[in-house]
Amino acid sequence: MRSRAGAGREDVGTPFLLLPGAGGRAWYWHRLxxxxxxxxxxxxxxxxxxxxxxxxxxxxxxVATAALDALVAAGGDGDAVVVAQSMGGLTAPLVAARRPVRLLVLLNAMVPRPGETGGEWWDAVDQAGARAALAREQGRPEDGDGETDFSHDVPPEVWAAGAEEVGDQSGTPFGEPWPLPSWPDVPTRVLAGRDDRFFPLALQRRVARDRLGLDVVEVPGGHLCALSRPAELADALDALLVAEPTRPVT
Structure with a gap:
């Protein structure tokens, strides 16, 4: 396991643990x-x-819990904020069920139901239908390239560098039923990129409402907004620290 800790002063600031999506590399967060x-x-x-x-x-x-323990032990202002991108939504609540967490943030993330596999999630929420509907609305081909939907607003040089950083994704975790009996009783916020073509905003609103009873907070950028709009995303995350906590209703 490799984690990249911030180099800020000891005992200041909120600890943030950042969990990537498919491919599983910390590199995804390097601009944030x-x-x-x-x-x-x-x-x-x-x-x-x-x-x-x-x-x-x-x-x-x-792996994620060990990184959280190391982060909290290194200092900071209380319990950590756990941020999960895309597939990371399968892992982040498992961490929040194991350790005290100040806030769980889902960023363009999968929201699983108990017993549902990650592989079943796609049809259960009609991700393909939502993606096709957005393409029609925007005048794009419905069967457009998936990589382009991922990266359409990421600077080309950043995306090219990622080809050497992002690894393959095993199907093993997608085949396992999500193990918790319910969403953990932890304050949770859902951030959704308003330009996300892969998990369209309308899809994320519906899933957040149906599965967690929560509204979404819109942020600039597409599915990989930590690469395309890191400053705006940091502002949004910073703002959550002073916002009224919201708990899921499952």
Whole structure:
């Protein structure tokens, strides 16, 4: 396991644990980390064992929890904020069920139901239908390239650099039923990119409402907004620290 901790002063700022989506690399957060540090926070972005076919959700949660323990032990202002991108939504609540967490933030993230596999999630929420509907609305081909939907607003040089950083994603965690009996009783916020083509905003609003009883907070950018709009995302995360806590209704 490799984590990249912020280099801020000891015992200042809120600890932020950043969990990536499919491919599992801390690199995804490399533009956001310095933005959060500039706002006075301590940050750790985690590599998850995405290319290990023996690693399921338990292994992902174990790696993430160890990184959280190290982050909190290093100092900061109280319990950590756990931020999960995309597939990271399967892992983040498992961490929040194991350790005290100040806030759980889902960023363009999957929201699982108890017993549902990650593989079942796509049809259950009609991700393909929502993606096609948005393409029609915007005058784009419904069967457009998935990589473009991921990266359409990421600077080309940043996306090109990612080709060497982002690894393969094993299907093992997608085949396992999500293990919690319910969403953890932890304040939770859902951030959704208003330009997300992969998990369209309308889809994220519906899923957040139906599965958590929560509204979404819109942020600029597409599915990979930590790469395309890191400063704006850091501002949104910073603002959540003083917002009224919201708990899921499941």
């Amino acid at each position: 980390v310095p933005e959060l540090e500039r706002r006075g926070h301590r940050v750790a972005a985690v590599d998850l064992p995405a290319d290990d076919d023996t690693a399921g959700l338990e292994a992902y949660a174990t």
